[in-house]
Amino acid sequence: MEYTVQQLAKLAGITSRTLRYYDEIGLLKPARVNASGYRIYGPKEVDQLQQILFYRELGVDLETIKQILTSPSFDDVQALKQHREKLLAERRRLEALIANVEKTLLAKEGRIIMSDKEKFEAFKQQLIDENERKYGKEIREKYGDEQVNKSNEKVKNMTQAQYEEATKLGEEVLRVLHEAFLTGDPAGELAQKAADLHRQWLGYFWDHYSKEAHAGLAQMYVDDERFKAYYDKKQSGMAEFLRDAIFIYTGKK
Amino acid sequence: MEYTVQQLAKLAGITSRTLRYYDEIGLLKPARVNASGYRIYGPKEVDQLQQILFYRELGVDLETIKQILTSPSFDDVQALKQHREKLLAERRRLEALIANVEKTLLAKEGRIIMSDKEKFEAFKQQLIDENERKYGKEIREKYGDEQVNKSNEKVKNMTQAQYEEATKLGEEVLRVLHEAFLTGDPAGELAQKAADLHRQWLGYFWDHYSKEAHAGLAQMYVDDERFKAYYDKKQSGMAEFLRDAIFIYTGKK
DNA sequence: GCTTTACATTGACGTTACGTAAACGTTTAT
DNA sequence: ATAAACGTTTACGTAACGTCAATGTAAAGC
Structure with a gap:
């Protein structure tokens, strides 16, 4: 029994293009090519095609199928x-x-109908998810998985009131920081107030505070483009200014 | 805040190639292009990119994301x-x-360690699966889902002994058919014996026999390349010969 | 014998969401 | 001034074919 492309294609429930493609990539060569250049397939090829289609149905890629069928040691x-x-x-x-x-x-x-509580939980989770997506890798590299997980836990355990306080405090940090920025003096009263507010704000996320970590985070605000973007979004240079203020506040560096 | 490709890319955790691609397909155009041809992105673009990445994380394709973000009615x-x-x-x-x-x-x-019984069940299932894959669509079109399901049910309910009988009978059909084919006479004794064996063989799969269905199947053996291939595999022309013999046997057509 | 029809061939482009590299101009740092 | 780092466009590669286009061959009907 010999078949041309279309005959074999019908027999196997595929298209002739597929057979030409399989020929092209060397997965299934015809038994011979006749004088007119037609591909002619014999019974051996029919069997091999069945094998190919079997593996294909399992979702195996053609390259792997080729390996399986051509190298007997595979x-x-x-x-x-x-x-x-x-x-x-x-x-x-x-x-x-x-x-x-x-x-x-x-x-x-x-x-x-989400209860207020559920809504709030969802918000917190979203906050954590977003944070993980944006900064997860860097923060975890810098502070270790344990610290980050503790911070996420702390957020999860916040009450709604605490959450709102934290949010408001975060906004206040930005506001005061901007005012301070206009004075140009990171050692001035306003800048130091901003640094202090920032420390308070951290209290909502960190389970314990240290001057070293605070100064380290301040530096990261400058080094990492994404943190920088957050603080610079009102005015360029605010991230650096906040770092300088925090360095003075913590007495570090 | 303005960003060049790489700055924005870092900010978002993607590559600059991605931003150029998004520009190319019109998913995210830069706010402006400076004198040197550099793409410059502003805060609005940053926000839009966040949206894009959000949907992308859900696995939505870029074309759909474009629709969602560009047509407000979407x-x-x-x-x-x-x-x-x-x-x-x-x-x-x-x-x-x-x-x-x-x-x-x-x-x-x-x-x-498959018990013989389990092995046998697996074989039957494989038989059905293979049959469905090869001929399922056509048979179901021709005989209807109900008939096909009944046939599959019948196979499932076969005992091992019955299964072996059916297999042996199927082989005998081929053998006798081949002998008959050599005589060239579809009305002859051998050919009619083959037709009768074929009827008996059908008994294992059909829940009731009719001459019309038998003749219809015989015609299908000729019309469908894949059935044809099965009967022609020993010798070309056997499918037609079997059809002729069955037509005579059933007195149809 | 001739024409139509069906089927064969080899390119070559399109599909998705970018990666990668080449060739070349611009900005920044030393 | 020069090198490093960044920007640009152009274009090929990916997986497994689908879908033309242009053209040659076989089969079937008149």
């Missing part, structure tokens, strides 16, 4: 196991995406 | 719901792939 069980790992990882990724989308949908739709 | 909740459906479908696909790979691994590894 460990197909091992290949399938690796493939399974890839599938499992992909599924985990999907699970996370789905959970995220559903969370977002719930929040956006607002169909569920 | 229903983002609806878009997210559609997206969720896509994710769920993808997850189902993955589940099926994983189940299949694991089944294959179990079979290949042979680590689990």
Whole structure:
């Protein structure tokens, strides 16, 4: 039994383009090519195509299928196991995406009647998530996982009143800092007030305060573009000014 | 606050290539381009980029994100719901792939000691699966879902002895058919014996026999390349010969 | 024998969201 | 002044084909 591309394609439920592609990448060569340049496939090729399609159905990529079928020493069980790992990882990724989308949908739709408490919890979680996404890697590198996790825990355990206090305090830091910035003196009264407010604000996130850590964070505000962007958003140079003020406040450096 | 590509890229945790790409596809244009051709982004663009990255994290494709962000009338909740459906479908696909790979691994590894019974059940299921994959669509179109499901049910309920009988009978059909084919006479004794054996063989799969269905199937053996391939594999023309014999046997057409 | 129709061939581009590199101009730092 | 670091555009590569386009070949009907 010999087949041309289209005959074999019909037989296997694929298109002729696929067969030409498989020929092109050397996955399945025709038994021979006739005088007119037509690809002719024999029974051996039919069998091999079945094998290819079998692995393809499992989601194995063509390159791997090629390895499995062409090198007799290739460990197909091992290949399938690796493939399974890839599938499992992909599924985990999907699970996370789905959970995220559903969370977002719930929040956006607002169909569920969130209690104030739940809403607040969601806000806190969002704060933490956003923070993790933006700065997670750097902060964890600098301060260690434990510190960061403790900070996140502290946020989670905040009451709504505390949360609002923290937010208001954060805004006040910015306000006073801006005023102080206009004086130009990081050692002046206003700048030192800003530094002190900043210390108080940290109290909401850190489980214990140290001058070293405070000064370190101030430096990071300058070094990390993303922190810098936050403090500079009102006026350029505010991040540096805050650092200078905090250095004086803590007596460090 | 203004940013060049790399500054904004660092701020957002992406590469400058991504920003140029987003510019190229019109997803995020810079606020302006300076005299040297540099892209300059302002605070508005920073905010929009955050939005883009938010949807991107949910796995939404860039084209959809563009729609969501550019047309204010666009229903983002609806878009997210559609997206969720896509994710769920993808997850189902993955589940099926994983189940299949694991089944294959179990079979290949042979680590689990399958009882004869389990092995046999797996064989039957494989038979059905293979049949569904190869011919499922056409058969279901021709005979209807109900018939096909009944047939699959019948296979599932076979005993091992019956299964072996059916297999042996199937082989005998081919053998006798081949002998008959050599006589060239579809009305001859051998050909009619083949047709009768074929009817008996059908008894293992069909829950009731009719001459019309038998003749219809015979015609399909000729019309469908894949059935044809099965009967022609020993010798070309056998599918037609079998059809002729069955037509005579059933007295149809 | 001729024409239509069906099927074959080889390019080559399109798909997604960028990575990577080349070739070249600009800004910043030393 | 020069080098490093950054900016630009152009363009190829990715996975597995789908989809033309241009053109040659085989089969079938008149």
